[in-house]
Every structure is written in structure tokens, then in C-alpha cells.
Amino acid sequence: MSKVSNIMRLALLQLKGSKDKTVNVQNAVSKIEAVVKEHQPRLITLPECFNAPYGTKYFREYSETIPDGYTSQQLSNLAKKHQVYIVGGTIPELGENDAIYNTCTVWAPSGDLIAKHRKMHLFDIDVKGGIRFKESETLSAGNDFTTIDVDGHKIGIGICYDIRFEEMARLYRNEGCEMIIYPAAFNMTTGPLHWELLQRSRANDNQLFVVTTSPARDSSAEYVAYGHSMIVDPWAKIQKSAGDGEETVVADIDFSLVEQVRQQIPVFSQRRLDLYATARHGQ
Numbered sequence: 001m002s003k004v005s006n007i008m009r010l011a012l013l014q015l016k017g018s019k020d021k022t023v024n025v026q027n028a029v030s031k032i033e034a035v036v037k038e039h040q041p042r043l044i045t046l047p048e049c050f051n052a053p054y055g056t057k058y059f060r061e062y063s064e065t066i067p068d069g070y071t072s073q074q075l076s077n078l079a080k081k082h083q084v085y086i087v088g089g090t091i092p093e094l095g096e097n098d099a100i101y102n103t104c105t106v107w108a109p110s111g112d113l114i115a116k117h118r119k120m121h122l123f124d125i126d127v128k129g130g131i132r133f134k135e136s137e138t139l140s141a142g143n144d145f146t147t148i149d150v151d152g153h154k155i156g157i158g159i160c161y162d163i164r165f166e167e168m169a170r171l172y173r174n175e176g177c178e179m180i181i182y183p184a185a186f187n188m189t190t191g192p193l194h195w196e197l198l199q200r201s202r203a204n205d206n207q208l209f210v211v212t213t214s215p216a217r218d219s220s221a222e223y224v225a226y227g228h229s230m231i232v233d234p235w236a237k238i239q240k241s242a243g244d245g246e247e248t249v250v251a252d253i254d255f256s257l258v259e260q261v262r263q264q265i266p267v268f269s270q271r272r273l274d275l276y277a278t279a280r281h282g283q
């Protein structure tokens, strides 16, 4: 598809979560209605696990089939009603063979589901004195890369821990992506250290926009999300960032920056692929 415009208005909804799925989804609905009314964004993003508490013991109980489940239907209706793209954060998905996935759905202005990304890299870590989390206790990993086209701009989708894997971002860049969107929920151990660093690294390495949308921080929750939803531009500059509470971030993305950076610092045509392929050190 040819590019309709180089400017795209984005809205990132950093939402409060709770144990009540209907409350969580209706909160997303009302925040979407509000931002559409006030700012008319073209694309709206939601946080990781926005309809459920983020925890392995909750994923099955809150899981839904896609696209006929309750949450999917709400997002589909809103996308159609307001003629917007919605990158619907993530929800626990009940998939084939009873498997559960951490899944991002993407809705077009027609109300159609145009993509479904299942988290590829499961969040299994054990940081002594910090945080232990093992998504693989209850989740299965997705096996597919996901890109979407919005008005001629190719956008890659990843989920939270996926951002730590440079290979995935590189693959999206090689496929022509100008932006990667990661619904994400970093925590109070890894967030302060790595959240901004990883986003600026992926943006800098691949000369594209990186967008993350986190749940708002709730210090009384079992899993405390870091917040700070963010847009990083292809120069690796933070264009906009939220605080840690419930907040909506609106920004106009100028996709011409992508070409500007790639022309001025042409690292992709300067790579020594001839040498890397035969290098003896590491993988």
C-alpha cells in the first residue's frame, strides 16, 4: 500500500488494572472513547495483559478465544465505530489444544482482526532478591512474527520480553518496518534498569520508532508494573513518555525521520556481512 501521509497520530493508553475483567475492559472502552473524542488518533495502543491480573495463576481463568471472546468483540466494535486501528495490548488467549497464549490482537477500522501476535519469548527469569516469574508454567510460546500495514507504514508487533531479543527487531527492520509496537509490563526490578535502555537500543540499532504501552503502576498488586509507556524515535530520542499512573499519551509520529536517519547514518549498507558470516567467535 502506498503511504497516505508521513504523519500518524498515536494514542497510548496506560491503564489501571484490577481483578475484575469487565471493569478492566470497560475502563479501556471509556478511555478509547475519550481519546477519540478529544484527539482523533489514527492508532491506539493498550497495555500488556490489560483485561486480567498479570500472573501465571490467572492466565487460564481469564483466557478467552479470539476473535469471538468478550474482549475481542469490544475492541472490534470500537475500532469500527471510531474508524481507528487498535493494537489491543495483550490478553490471555485460549488457543487450540487447550493451550494458553499471551496474545496481542490488532483491529482495523473495518472492525476486522488483521493480526494476532502470540508472545514468542516467554518471560522466565529468576533475579535473586528481585523477581522470579515463569510464564512457561502456564503459557505456550507463539511461533510467528507479525507485521501490519497502517496507511502504507509497516509496523512490527512484539510483546514485552520480546523486546530483549535484538534478532526479532532486526528481522522486522529487514522486512521494512518503520516502527515496532510492544505492549509490555516491565516490573520494579527490571524497569528502572532496562525499560528505557532496551527501547532506545532497539530504536537505535534498527533506525525505527519503538512504542511501548504499559499498565499503570499499582503498588498493591502482586505484580507491580513499571509504567512509563514511551515513544522513542529513530534517532533513539524519547519523543514522549508517561509517568507511572493512569495516563494517556498522544503524539504525532513523523515517519520521514526513519528515512532521514537511515540516509544520514547508513549502517545497514555498511555492515560487513561477508565477515560476520564466517566469524569464529560466538553465534
Ligand SMILES: NC(=O)CC(=O)C(=O)O
Binding pocket: 123, 159, 160, 161, 162, 164, 185, 186, 187, 190, 191, 194
Ligand atoms: N514482563 C515481561 O515480559 C518482561 C519483563 O518484565 C522484563 O523483560 O524485564
